[in-house]
Amino acid sequence: MKHAWNAQYRRWEGESVGVWQRRLSIARYGLRLCLAGRIIKIFLVLSLAQTLVLAGVFFLFGQLVAPDSALLGWLEALGGRQVSTMVSALTSWALLYPEICVDGIYRIMFFFLKFTNPTFSVIIVTLFVHRLIANDLASNAIVIYNSKALTRWDYLIGKFLVVSTILSVVWILPVVASWFLGNVLSPDWSFFYHSFPSLLRGLTLGVVAVVSISCLALLVSSLAKKTGAAVAYWMLGWLSLSVVAKVASLAHPVLNYISPLKAIYAFGSGVFRIADLAVDAQAMLPFFGGFLSRVSPVEEASEIPISNGEILMPLLALALYCGVSIVVVSRRVRAS
Numbered sequence: 603m604k605h606a607w608n609a610q611y612r613r614w615e616g617e618s619v620g621v622w623q624r625r626l627s628i629a630r631y632g633l634r635l636c637l638a639g640r641i642i643k644i645f646l647v648l649s650l651a652q653t654l655v656l657a658g659v660f661f662l663f664g665q666l667v668a669p670d671s672a673l674l675g676w677l678e679a680l681g682g683r684q685v686s687t688m689v690s691a692l693t694s695w696a697l698l699y700p701e702i703c704v705d706g707i708y709r710i711m712f713f714f715l716k717f718t719n720p721t722f723s724v725i726i727v728t729l730f731v732h733r734l735i736a737n738d739l740a741s742n743a744i745v746i747y748n749s750k751a752l753t754r755w756d757y758l759i760g761k762f763l764v765v766s767t768i769l770s771v772v773w774i775l776p777v778v779a780s781w782f783l784g785n786v787l788s789p790d791w792s793f794f795y796h797s798f799p800s801l802l803r804g805l806t807l808g809v810v811a812v813v814s815i816s817c818l819a820l821l822v823s824s825l826a827k828k829t830g831a832a833v834a835y836w837m838l839g840w841l842s843l844s845v846v847a848k849v850a851s852l853a854h855p856v857l858n859y860i861s862p863l864k865a866i867y868a869f870g871s872g873v874f875r876i877a878d879l880a881v882d883a884q885a886m887l888p889f890f891g892g893f894l895s896r897v898s899p900v901e902e903a904s905e906i907p908i909s910n911g912e913i914l915m916p917l918l919a920l921a922l923y924c925g926v927s928i929v930v931v932s933r934r935v936r937a938s
Contacts, residue, residue: 628760629767635737636730636764645729646771649722653776653783656711660784663707667789700796706879708784708800712777716807716870720863722772723811727765727819728836734761734823735931736832754935758820758928765816773808777801807870814862814920821927824934859919869920871911878910 637643781801785794822839826832840863847861859865 625756625760625763628757629763632734632761632764633767635733636768639729642726642729645722645726646768649719649726649772650776652715652718653779656776656780657783657787659711660708660780661787664784664788664793667703700792702879702882704793704796705800708781708797709803709874709879710876711780712800712804712807713870713874713876715773715776715804716867716874719773719811720866723769723815724836724840724863726768726772727815728833730768731819731823731836732826732829732832734764734832735820735935736823736826736829739824739827739934754932757935758931761820762816765819766812769812769815770808773812774805777804777808803873807866807873810869810917810920811866814866814924817924817927817931818862820931824931856915859916862920862923865916865919868911869913869916872913872916873911875910 778801781797781804785791785797788794818839819836822836823832826835840861843861844863847858847864850857850860859868
């Protein structure tokens, strides 16, 4: 019997791989599976189109403050001396207060992403949420994963990398790429320095949103016993939580963060603090105060109906969702 066992045993001669290579192999396979559809690629392209829009705005702003740009000459020929004088004043203020003008334009444009990116994220995840854990549970592929040299956390980290990589294309890549392109095309290298705080704000919101939505996607996918149910759970979950949050907020405003989307909105407002930017601009730029009094009935920038939001409470709500997701997903995978 011992001789027969020795004849059948063969020592592994191949190359051993590290733990992160095993996790990345799960992520690579999951990405190929999730990105197989044409519709999801279309929405990813639409999301990336924001990069070109942002970079275009930054380029035009750089041309406006450049002393000898062709854009200034074209505006002067189009609008006459009055337009030329206004643009010259804008250029002077931008060069005198770059920490307000340069940082302000980047901060405002990145702030607008908090309104478009959540919609893109929900739609894109809807297209592949059933191909995450739900697909493995329905086909019993999770048994094969558990029988290999993979721990439960290797599996979960690999699946998390799948969702977070796709969502990073929506949240993080447009911020980084547009910031870099806008500064490369700017008339002065100091734009890199003055716009860097806005980049950090955009990355902060992006990382929090990517981590939160990724955990929720894994949670929903793990709760579905059938692949089709995962899509229904995902869509109904966002709608029902939004309705519950709206009703609960009548009792207390903090209950508005029952909805993860509203928590992300509030966190984004707290990170970018557009109202504070308006107050600083009015204090440092007389032109802004005069312009504000003409286009708005309010006399002070502090009265602009833009909420700065808050950071702590929405961040705690999102962290709670992430914690619950990790616990539930871990138990669902282990139970299978």
